[in-house]
Amino acid sequence: MSSSWNSVGLAILYQVLGWVAxxxxxxxxxxQVLLNYKRKSVVGLNFDFLVLNLTKHSSYLIYNAALFFSPFIQQQYHDKYGDKEMIPVAANDVAFSLHAVALTAFTVFQVFIYERGTQKVSKVCISISAIVWIAALVCLIIAWPKSDWLWLIDVFNSIQVGMTAIKYIPQAEEHNWLERWQYIT
Structure with missing residues (x-):
């Protein structure tokens, strides 16, 4: 049995708000993309943020697309949470995550073709990204024999949540927010 909205009005509101978001x-x-194009420069853009953001949105895309399109994963979801529970991913979630990956990747492309000065991705950022993707690969290897795809995509959802918090740290440091916070507290 597939779950659905009990109210047409709520279903419409859900869709409208989802697409507005x-x-x-x-x-x-x-x-940012237009500013980079206009200036033909990415000087001042935080490259760590871009790399971490690409990891975040790629993980979110994997989660959304897998849960939205795979009947097998949807069945695992219903087996775990019950047939009456709705799949927590809508078409607008998939569209957003696909768009976010595409635009973030395009911004990374701009880093390669426009003036960037002496900026580069930090070793800390490279390390964090490498650890995340190696962990994801290990989880794939663990999930594969058991076909535990719901668990695997939950890992990707957790990655995107963690990366959401981590990706803002370079910007906070760059703008001395942390130092200012010390004076406030």
Missing amino acids: FAAWSFSFYP
Whole structure:
């Protein structure tokens, strides 16, 4: 048995708000891309943020696409949480995560073609990203024999949540927010 909304009004509201969120969040990627294009420069753009953001959105895309498109994973979800529980991913979630990966990857492409000065990705960022992707590969190897795909995509969802917090640290450090916080507290 597949679950559904008990109210047409709630279903419509869910869809409308989901697509409004998609539009708002998607729009947020364009000012940086357009600024880079206009200036033909990425000087001042935090490369660590870009790499961490690409990891975050790639993980989110894997989670959303797998849960949205795979009947096998959806069945594992219903087996775990019950047939009455709705799949917690909508088309707008998949569209946003696909768009976010594409725009973040395009911004990374701009790093390679535009003036970047002496900026580079830090060793800490490279290490964090490598650890995350190696851990994801290990989890894939663990999930494969048991076909425990729901567990695996939950790992990717956890990665995206963790990366959401981590990706802002370079910007906070760069703008001395942490030093300012010490004076406030």
